[in-house]
Amino acid sequence: MELALSDDQIQILDAIDTLAKPYASVPIHDISFALTSEELDRELAEGGFLDVAAMEELGPETAALVVERLARLPFAVEAAASALVRPLLDPELPRPLCLIQDGAVGRAVRFLKPGATVVYLCDGVVCSFTANTDHVVEAQDESIFAYPMAVLKALPSEIEMRKYNVSADEVLTQWRIGLAAEASGLMAAALAATVTYVSERKQFGRPIATFQALRHRLAEAQVLTNGAYWMTMKAAVTRDPGDAALAALHAQEAARRVTYDFHQFLGAMGMTLEHPLHLWTYRLKALMSELGGRGANALAAAEAIWG
């Protein structure tokens, strides 16, 4: 057992914090449903932060840490698929990566746009294609989910897809770890933003954080968020399908428990686009349905643990 971060990992996270400093807060007057930055994306890619999984001394656990840390930014960055799934397929695949399963046609997909690499899991086979305007319908309205999203209109023919000699289960495991890592970071940031607000906002002559009705629910959110972090890290280290499914399940369970509470505690401020809370919580909401949601991840966990 060794549960502390290595010096290299601490350095990498420090470097991300430094690089992401200009993106740590929302630009003034911005009232977007989703916030992205091509510049941030480029800097992260050029800095090699999304390629750490392939480095022997760093590996997927460091990739999970990177994903968790980046998710804390109000800016949505496509990191989970690139950092955790791409190394299994082809480290040179063009970003962003979109992960889909059978049945995705007609549905909105995170980060989908012409030029994106779509990784498609169907009947145990892993393949990919580069999205073009034949496959993608730009969303009519801005998505409420705080990710850039577009609808997948159609799939290319089988012959146009690139196939990989990688098991779909392995990809699913990494996908689940990525999901859990991203949700952990989102919950941590949303919790921190809520804590700041309730500590400053006064009613009845005192900060609303001094009322136990809020304190205990926020403390429970801390327990769930802490649990999500440790489950993510364990799964990233062991790469065990059962650990990964439990991590994804717990992340989705926890997300469900906390998102409405956080908005609730902000009162009417929690309904605005002026407070950035939605930039984390509405991404969390998007992740709740990923990989079939809690039920599917629970069944995958039960299968892996008890057969």
Added chain:
Amino acid sequence: MNFEWTDEQQAFREKLRTFLAAELPDNWESIAHHGPGSAEITAFSRQFCGRLAEAGMLFPHWPVAMGGQGLDAWYQTILAEEMWAAGEPRGAQYMNVNWIGPTLMKYGSQEQKKTLLPPIVAGNAIWCQGFSEPNSGSDLASLRTRAVLDAGEYVINGQKIWTSYAGLADNCFLLTRTSDDRKRGITILIVPMDTPGITVRQIPSIIGEGDIHEVFFDDVIVPESARFGDEGQAWEIISYSLRNERLGIPRYHLARCALDRAVGLLKTNGGWKGEAVKIEAARAAALTETARNACYAIVDKRVKELPIGPEASSARYNVVMAERAVSEFVVEYLPQALIDGEPYLKMHHQRGIVAGIASGAAEIQLNIIATEVLELPREPR
């Protein structure tokens, strides 16, 4: 990071399992579900802990200077996991090796060490902890059991409640009030339970026999040498001693073992079909494993001698969630197991209710998380 046990740690766990398999009688689970404070387990523990001591596994985590092997907190965790998952055959004596022994070593007088340590080391000492009172539960520092020093003797009057193991204990680690200063007016006395003036009344409980009691002190007289540490030093001593005890019982491990047992039973009785039961089992497992990891993160700090902060409260609350999830799973999918035939699940179910109540209520843990982890402004008093 690394979540694997070393070969040595794994070998230690195997050694414990082999020992338990050899030492526990065939009907052990039927004995165990009576509860760690029961007459059956207490009597059994006096032999069992003796043999555990002979095998070098009663207190391997104590420093060599104290007669232990100086093994780190991971070994203490493995020991506790295996014992607790087996129904805690050490009975009340787990408390001795976790904190009473080490506290005696650190704060006891030469005389106290000489008389009180040998029975602990031999695995034949039952202690009870005289802390809670009828009006001092979560607010322990308001306790009122009074000890008055008079001509070299303390005269004790008052009442304790919820005292585990009191009926069969040899000694009580008793918190008394010696002055009105809230925390600095509390003094520890070590009181033999056969001292005249002590009355113990067992309180019938869901957990099992022998686990909770009222203890009355009517003009109980002990010599001044029964004082443990200085007058007014109790709060400092128990804060030190119980810091590690917050995670003393690895309840997540018994919860997971009970969950595995429940799934095994469902598989044989045809109940493991359809999606609902599997989803609920996985949800419970997610909580036992988050609790396990949160606890391990703290053990990791202990091993490195880093200060343990309020994250221990977070881990403990996580354990409460896990206990409840597993109990609820069994109630929903295997209710018959709690009525007949399955002592292990019954044992888990009965003990599970304690998780959120004993050693600091779950709500107190939430208060600590809110104030010390999240750093929310304090509630007005």
